[in-house]
Amino acid sequence: MSDSPQLSLIIAVYNGEKFLSTFFDSIKNQHLSHVELIVVNDGSTDGSADIIERYAQQFSDFTVLNQENGGVSAARNTGLAVARGQYVAFPDIDDVIYPGMYNRLLEIALQNDLDVATCNGTYIYDDGRPAKKIFPSDRLSSTGVLEGPVWLEMALRSRKFLHVTWLNIYRHDFIKEHGFRFEPGLRHQDIPWTTELLLTAKRVQYVDEALYDYLIHSASVSHTPGTDDTRMRSSRHYMKILEMLNDINRRYPEQVKRVPSCHWQIAKEGLGILHSINNIEDPAKKREITQELFDRGIWSMIWKNARGFKLRWRLGRRYFRLKKIIS
Structure with a gap:
């Protein structure tokens, strides 16, 4: 050969x-x-x-x-x-x-x-x-x-x-x-x-x-009901993904000008993180991961990449709920 x-x-x-x-x-x-x-x-x-x-x-x-x-x-x-x-x-x-x-x-x-x-x-x-x-x-x-x-x-x-x-x-x-x-x-x-x-x-x-x-597969990890711990792990994985996407956007500014949806996908994946956090039942764990969301700058990243009134309105409603969790 x-x-x-x-x-x-x-x-x-x-x-x-x-x-x-x-x-x-x-x-x-x-x-x-x-x-x-x-x-x-x-x-x-x-x-x-x-x-x-x-x-x-x-x-x-x-x-x-x-x-x-x-x-x-x-x-x-x-x-x-x-x-x-x-x-x-x-x-x-x-x-x-x-x-x-x-x-x-x-x-x-x-x-x-x-x-x-x-x-x-x-x-x-x-x-x-x-x-x-x-x-x-x-x-x-x-x-x-x-x-x-x-x-x-x-x-x-x-x-x-x-x-x-x-x-x-x-x-x-x-x-x-x-x-x-x-x-x-x-x-x-x-x-x-x-x-x-x-x-x-x-x-x-x-x-x-x-x-x-x-x-x-209905029995696979990604298609079965999660626990608080799996939701926290998933949130952290997606926080890392958002950080990587944000770095990619910075490395290729000229290309990203031609792909405005690169900003949309950061906001979209960010909404998924907020959904996972919302489903965490333990107040201490929910507070921990919410604080991490702000400390790592993830919330700011999501907001800056959001485009359009509808998406920003959805995020704005969630902002006050998140702040209440850590207050």
């Missing part, structure tokens, strides 16, 4: 024995001729290692990296450091990848020298709700080649854009040129990743073809 595969799939695995066989079979069904698989076993304690070893014999270019558990960001960074492909992708092991997905994305990426090629997907619910497109076609349709900021503004303005890595492939040299890495230990790290990446990309194309099923 060539020393430079067309595509590197960087696969983070943590206790994935329930999903790995189906996942690897879906990659085999892609019928990719120039692909390398980099599997990062992120400290799994179940039978994942045995399944990985079994499938390693079924691919011609398959690397296994074992490390202590550090989370998905650390695992992706480990894989990215050794990837050799012209393009890289970060599929999740518990989702379904359609047979033609990567060939289709490679087709448009190679033909048009793209920094990012992206497609649509489908939400699949395990509780019986009907499937639906991630990006509704009436909000986002297929594009030609666009500059990254143009696509980002279009996507954010649709109010249906999902900050994810798994619907995309990325030109590896572009990632290396900018030194992009995932933030270790941060949940929803895809939000700052995709924002900065699209602000700097020169050539992006989107095809409205649903080639990936995103499985929403």
Whole structure:
């Protein structure tokens, strides 16, 4: 096989024995001729290692990296450091990848020298709700080649854009040129990743073809009722995300002028933090996290990035409630 595969799939695995066989079979069904698989076993304690070893014999270019558990960001960074492909992708092991997905994305990426090629997907619910497109076609349709900021503004303005890595492939040299890495230990790290990446990309194309099923498990952590502690953790993760987004906006002022929705998304994610705080029941914990919101300058950041009377009115009502909590 060539020393430079067309595509590197960087696969983070943590206790994935329930999903790995189906996942690897879906990659085999892609019928990719120039692909390398980099599997990062992120400290799994179940039978994942045995399944990985079994499938390693079924691919011609398959690397296994074992490390202590550090989370998905650390695992992706480990894989990215050794990837050799012209393009890289970060599929999740518990989702379904359609047979033609990567060939289709490679087709448009190679033909048009793209920094990012992206497609649509489908939400699949395990509780019986009907499937639906991630990006509704009436909000986002297929594009030609666009500059990254143009696509980002279009996507954010649709109010249906999902900050994810798994619907995309990325030109590896572009990632290396900018030194992009995932933030270790941060949940929803895809939000700052995709924002900065699209602000700097020169050539992006989107095809409205649903080639990936995103499985929403009713029993997953993100879809089960939270506790005060999980709400506090979530609030802190999103505070960090807002700080990162704010830093990104400062680093790329000219691009952000073309993407006013970069300000909107800070205010939008900030409203999510306020919602989490409002649902904390323990008065001492609610007071602690509210004080942190002000001490870290998060409230000021949210307010400064809010645009429009309606959003500022919603935030203004919450300001007095928050001040009452810490008074």
